[in-house]
Amino acid sequence: MASTPVDHSAPATAASAQPGSTRFRGNPWLALIAVSFGLLMVQLDGSVVAIANPAIGKDLGASTAELQWVTNSYLLALAASMILGGKLGDRFGRRLYYLVGVGGFVVTSVAIGLAGSVEGVILFRALQGLCGGILMPNTLGILRAVFPPGRFGLAVGIWGMVSAVSTSLGPIVGGLLVEHVDWTWVFYLNAPIGVVALLFSMAVLTESRNSGDRRRFDIAGVVLLAAGLLALVFGIVKGETWGWTSAGTLGSIALGLVLLTVFCRYETRQESPLLPMRLFRNRSLTTGAVMTLLNFFVMLGGIFFIMLYLQNVRGYTPVEAGVSTLPMSLASLVASPLGSQLTARFGPRVTIPLGLVLSAAAMFSMLTWTVDSSYATMWPPYIAMGLGVGIVLPATAAAIIGNAPVEDGGVASGLQSTMLQIGGALGTSVLVTVIAGRVGSSLFGELTGAGVPASVARGLEEAEDAVAMGIAPVSSDMPAQLKAAVVEGSGQAFVNGLHSAVTVTGILCLLGAVAAVLGIRSRAQEAEAGAEAPVVVAAH
Template sequence: MSQIGKPPCDDGAIFHGDVSLPCSVSSRRWTLVAAVLGSGLAFIDGTVVNVALPSIQQDLGATTSDAQWVIESYALFLASLLLVGGVLGDRFGRRRIFMIGIALFALSSIGCSLSVGVGQLIAARAVQGIGAALLVPGSLALISATFPQSERGAAIGTWSAFSGITAAIGPVIGGFLVEHYSWIWAFLINVPIGIVLLLICMAKVPESRGSGGRSPIDAMGACLATIGLAGVVFALIEAPSRGWLAAPVWMAACIGIVALVLFVWVEGRSAAPMLPLSLFRERNFAGANLLTLLLYAALGGSLFFLPLNLIQVQGYGATFAGAALLPFIAIMFFLSRWAGTLVDVFGPRLPLVVGPIVAAFGFGLLAVPSVGSKYWTTFFPAICVLGFGMTVTIAPLTTTVMNALGPGLAGTASGINNAVSRAAGLLAIAIFGIVLTWAFNARLSHELASVSVPKELVSSVITQRQKLAGIVIPGGYPASATSTMRHAIDVSFVSGFRWVMLASAALALLSAISAWILIAERSGRSVDEHPGD
């Protein structure tokens, strides 16, 4: 649930792809089916796994940092290899790389379901992220390579509609499977879809390659980006439990920072960089990506912890928790076309300022519910406000990114913005984990100092601090004692959750300020199609 629906600029990647190949109407239809199913795999996985986390944490005895790694190991490789995945498709064949991605994704999903320890699950999720990095850009490139420009509008309408349906029903179905069967079905649900998708691709989808021929692959950039993000994320996730002075933590932080610095240096000197730094000289493009970084950090980081609150603290079932964000998705689905007209009427700056401010208000409302709050009077209005704010933002953001550099660089611009949104969520989940853990521990210490329960029970809870709301209270104690302890744990988690929501609101407000400063009142390309040349 850390990524709801399609990220920004997916539409632009389709509209501004290569000239289509001559192929039959039947091939186009089957290609669209393959693209919908391929995107569906990624969308379902991005929402269902979050709903399954409380069950995974309980069954595998995982700490909160372990639960973070279940999400982060996948997001790490998807974010760092996403741009490379597109280049691989251009060079070696989009259908071929797409199918490799599907196979990796399906096989690693089986590996996830067979995991008997959290370490195995994290490793399988990492492989799944690599598969997604090959799968996601391929699903979009296939549409642009198969449909002529005159038919892409209808194709993208169909793709977007089914993407919305997938985003809506995926968490609900996943929550139902988790609640009534097991968390392993959150992963096994990918397997039959993957098999059908492979059969369709082999029989019906034509092969295509990029117009640039054998596109160069920025292997050094990809490796440095992966090492850099991995080092920083490892340090951020492990510091609350190990301490910042622990050798693995500070060494990972140093390696990550050095790798990211080298990444910037290499990209600035590479003949074919995966991240052309010269593009950021265009003010609208730089401003749109800064807004994306801040706002999607707020969204991805906060929504990681929302299902934990709903299930572990509020006591909702996994099915209900999976359906909790349906209002968000419905608002985006029904108002996205209207939001797309805002740039034409007001220019890009106003909606990119107003949208994040409304989203900040929604994050602030999510900080209000306490233990035992009713969904319809607390979470529901907050989610609706957040959904409206994001809806006002996303279409103008996509338009701004696509218009900033001109048609010749639209595909590159959309890919970069897409990767920025995913990297933002990756980093935010790790950072917000520190915030929530700090606030949780501070409040729990205060609560435990004032309760009258057996010392052994207090000691048992303290040793499980890293599980946060997933702490298991041992049996054999009076009901009054266990109830008191459960309340102390829940109140402590809500205290940390409120800090996370307020931090998200602050990031959203900062994104609005960045838009006000950097985004022009009227969109228009102010650089040529090869800035920096």
């Protein structure tokens, strides 16, 4: 693991066994298993809900806008609470707040299934996101406290493997539950996982905190950061719906950036800041945060348009679409531990560019996809993407958390998790806009080229939003020949949009690879900085 030695404290500083601890309590590998249960629950839920949304809308009579809020309320709450969750864990107990997050996630998941109205689902989804924001950063905070530096990279690699595989399995699990049981079980599934997580975690986790910190908690910083992130992420997720140049989108994003700027200036004046600005003096940590955003821009944005292509253009069922992307999951399974080992040996300055180049290769290879591509053209990009994203994930964690002092492990983990959520929101929103723009400019030509009369094609241009989702605007009263032509032309227009999206994403990956080489310190520079760094002992 490439980590600037900003402190030389013991690997489990501030982690002390509680009275009556068993021989299992405090074991780093058991702690890794414990936090993996919580991580599995949150990551699986994040990707499984997209499959359940159509069934939720049908069962509860929800509008498209309301269904968007089923996703957005969770995303906003999650993004706004990550850094706060990490800070609470650092200050008052990482084990405590991990357990609080898991318990709250279970309760709100069951409440969503029992809500009976879309308004109730939206409310409890927001509360579920808040619990996820408390839970997530403390998973890595706990690992940072219990693993020695030499093993932390491997632990993060396994953490990344669980995260990537959980996200990839979401469509399969969700499809099976929606098709064969009921959409509510997408949420009820969290109950048994969460109960196991609670019982196992209580048995094996030791408490760790910065017990020497008794300074005033930064309430104003919490408010400023939450408001800034809410405004920023809200503008991002609504950009595709409202238009990126609309007053609402630009106003929301601008407000978020202003509030975050005020937050940063305020934090530099605080004795005990929520997010210590001194962390960003480390160039490798700052670059790692940006690379985390880019990595999940690629991962979640890519999965989003791949699922649209498979289900709406190729006609796969949700389960078939999930199974077809299994090579991506299997590649991630291998890539995350591999990435951690490569990072331990060569540093994130090497492994992050390597992963981003693989992701770029995956994107550019999708330029060969057509409306009737064989599976032989699909699985190679899946593997390259799984390897790329999987290698980058532990490397960015090493760059961020490994370069933060142990006492700021939860905050650093919260920063990584926040960048992850913002990157995912940007990936889906921006790439949908790219696809929609290309669909709008090519739809008429593709429809007429497929044999649709110009007068009919002109009228169908109004359905470009549906085509941008891969849905052909056909009706039951269309003649069979015309319907086939509309399906062919619409599918080709969507593929044009997909090609634009993968081109943009591939170029961003290559730019990111260059930025990582320039922004992350080499091993020689780290060794030099480590020799000059003062010894800092974490508070017990």
